[in-house]
Amino acid sequence: MRIYSIGVDLGGTNLRIAAVDSDGKLLEKLTTGAEVQRGRDFVINEMCAAIESLRVKYRDSGQLAGIGIGVPGFIDMDSGTVVRSPNLPDWLNFPVREQIEGKLGTTVVLENDANAAAMGEQWLGAGRNMDHMAMYTLGTGVGGGLIFNGRLWHGMNGMANELGHINVEPEGHPCGCGSRGCLEQYASATAIVRMAQEAIAAGDAPDLAAGARGNVEFTSRGIYQLALQGHVSAQKIYRKVGRALAIGIGGMVNALNLPMYVIGGGVASAWEAFAPAMFEGLKFRSFIYSTTAPDKVGPGRKHTVVTIALLGSDAGLYGAARLPLLKAGPSQAPA
Numbered sequence: 001m002r003i004y005s006i007g008v009d010l011g012g013t014n015l016r017i018a019a020v021d022s023d024g025k026l027l028e029k030l031t032t033g034a035e036v037q038r039g040r041d042f043v044i045n046e047m048c049a050a051i052e053s054l055r056v057k058y059r060d061s062g063q064l065a066g067i068g069i070g071v072p073g074f075i076d077m078d079s080g081t082v083v084r085s086p087n088l089p090d091w092l093n094f095p096v097r098e099q100i101e102g103k104l105g106t107t108v109v110l111e112n113d114a115n116a117a118a119m120g121e122q123w124l125g126a127g128r129n130m131d132h133m134a135m136y137t138l139g140t141g142v143g144g145g146l147i148f149n150g151r152l153w154h155g156m157n158g159m160a161n162e163l164g165h166i167n168v169e170p171e172g173h174p175c176g177c178g179s180r181g182c183l184e185q186y187a188s189a190t191a192i193v194r195m196a197q198e199a200i201a202a203g204d205a206p207d208l209a210a211g212a213r214g215n216v217e218f219t220s221r222g223i224y225q226l227a228l229q230g231h232v233s234a235q236k237i238y239r240k241v242g243r244a245l246a247i248g249i250g251g252m253v254n255a256l257n258l259p260m261y262v263i264g265g266g267v268a269s270a271w272e273a274f275a276p277a278m279f280e281g282l283k284f285r286s287f288i289y290s291t292t293a294p295d296k297v298g299p300g301r302k303h304t305v306v307t308i309a310l311l312g313s314d315a316g317l318y319g320a321a322r323l324p325l326l327k328a329g330p331s332q333a334p335a
């Protein structure tokens, strides 16, 4: 009998739910507004109703392995509790797993959304067939995920993978985590807009100032458009993004010597604008990278790949669905 699972991606604006079989085939995807401002009970009820509708629909076509849920924020893996989530302010120490298992009576696996995205890319995206990889999600903030031997690395108590808070500028811009100069302050969508505003305020980006006043939407995407059109100060900002990624990823390459580092999230679509500075920086910052870069080793030899994610915003959804399949055991979920 076919085994399938249900993945849930709870973002700030959308609640997305998908039924996926153990081969990674999408059976059905639902999207609703997350409406987090209506409170956690409302969101949980909406989520359970949507899960239940899929479960009823696919009842006769397969066996449900469980439900995987990706949530932005700190998760206590042992208890399945959302400890704290910046996007979900009333989900403080909220036992999501217990709540949903109680309502639906099936296995629930709770996971941080960036970890879920890493899992998705490793299963069906850029990291397909990779046993080990790191993933960076460049969005409003910068998240990360590490996969060793096909499994997510959680660290001692589930707090691992804060790759966005690795330092890239010792005395740099203050970060919400309390430190300064974290990668997130140079490689997130928020940081790109801030760096553009700083350049405008300093008077050395007249073309950006014109862009900000004009038709171009003043977002990281709009600034990317300006960079593509040849605006030098927009290109300079994306070079800063590339430099920061080179420092952050270069340190990881030196520490871990993984075969693959995947960059996803909305900012990754500006790959063309930041990748040249990133690759140049990686060769300079990491001797492991410079000796294992694809253009340094012969064909068929092991090399370090730094590449763009392939699943876009679906990575977290597929990754969430993967989690209960892995939990169900290798015999039911062939790798």
Ligand SMILES: [Zn+2]
Binding pocket: 164, 165, 175, 176, 177, 178, 179, 180, 182, 184
């Ligand atoms: Zn930080």
